[in-house]
Amino acid sequence: MNAVTHLNFRGDARAALTFYRSVFGGDVAMVTYKDAGNVQEPSEADQVMWGQVAADNGFRVMAYDVPSRLPWNQGENAFFVSVRGEATEEVTAYWEKLTDGATILQPLGPAPWAPLYGMLKDRFGITWVLDVISEYDAS
Template identity: 70%
Template sequence: MSLTTTTHLNFRGDARAALDFYASVFGGTAAVVTYQDVGNVQDPAEADRVTWGQVTAANGFAVMAYDVPSRMPWNPGENAVFVSVRGDSADEITALWEKLSVGSTVVQPLEPAQWAPLYGMLKDRFGIVWVLDVVAAPYNG
């Protein structure tokens, strides 16, 4: 048996914009299915909102998202989830950081840390907290 986990982000009206943004940062394409597409429109104002969405990229990046309908409670929480992106290359992580940081609030600048050649944390313009780092070589002390 093989398992894969994918971060699933919940929004209220911003899922499509977030998925498009993440596709522009990490590559790949956004696939979106709306409430209207599946015939599950309970509020006409929400017909074009995302009931299922995903970005997948050739580099292995994947994220899912949807818009929580107004009839359901939704609270984005505070520090409930961090999305962690780890890479082997400082150039790759720096390039992703530069794209992802547009319109964000930097929590921890991307810089060397005790545990990683590069580490940084930011809250993007959609309120999602991202942690990016370069994987350190194993310690063989």
């Protein structure tokens, strides 16, 4: 299990991830809304639905472009904490504990990109994204 800062942008995720890679090294991976078959606004098809920079030195950051249909304010929801695990049981146990006093934004369940995915805002106002790690196949 690891926790990763998940940065939220409005159209700048690709540039930010590319920049962070130039600073910290490592590999960058990006999936667009089009890649994932989740285009709801045609002008946002090539924006980043999920992206990550991971370096051997331990640096890791995730990012995405918040769709225009969702509210976004850089000062209010500029990041999520992403918790990724390898086992459904592990992620479910964390989810169940985090839901105490939380607002569920996306119920924990299967998603096209992960065997298990959910999002909540905890009782302290922090947004958490939990998922089970899977290999992404863009084909």
